[in-house]
Amino acid sequence: MADVTVISSSIVRPENINQSCREKIHLTPFDYTHVDYTQRGLLFPKPDPETRFISRLKTSLSSALDVYFPFAGRLGKxxxxxxxxxxxxxxxxxSAAKFVHAIAESVSPLLALQVTEMKDGVFISFGYNHMVADGASIWNFFRAWSKICSNGQSEDLDRPLVLKGWFVDGIDFPIRIPVSEIQTKMASSGEKSTEGRVFHFTKRNISDLKAKSTAKVALVT
Structure with missing residues (x-):
């Protein structure tokens, strides 16, 4: 595998930090089942260097964090x-999200992003704490960020965020966890975890695969 060089590492804050929007989001029992960071990546053709795409990514990310402000927060204890x-x-x-131009060595914010320039493309990868968002929310954030970066604006910015989770009747918040359980979790965090990969196929890809499969079946019969 080729070496990757870190060009820069910076933090990106919301464009307008509105203290009136500062929220304390209490975690539901369901949130505690996803305590690890989820990692995903997006691959794009290499853009024209004249577009200064790294600068545009950071500027538009700041605007997107204005609306999706929980991603710029921290996990409080x-x-x-x-x-x-x-x-x-x-x-x-x-506080900010972490933005790394090349590679991220650690993940302490609730959202960290890495932009790696390759010979023939650009790869944007990210890690986010699942406690702050589900799968649908993170992709809504990315769609808004993409539109801001491309067009300077996005209609997704008018979409209200759902900041209060659903608590079953009888469950009070904040949820209190015995200190002994926290220590047990930290002791077992060094265990090797499994890795998963997600592949996205376009309709054309699927049609081509079906055609190849049908052709092979025809040869066998």
Missing amino acids: VDNQDDSTVSFHVDCNG
């Missing part, structure tokens, strides 16, 4: 001394 438990929440404090 509260120690409950009265019963020796710990509670977590998403603190929408506008």
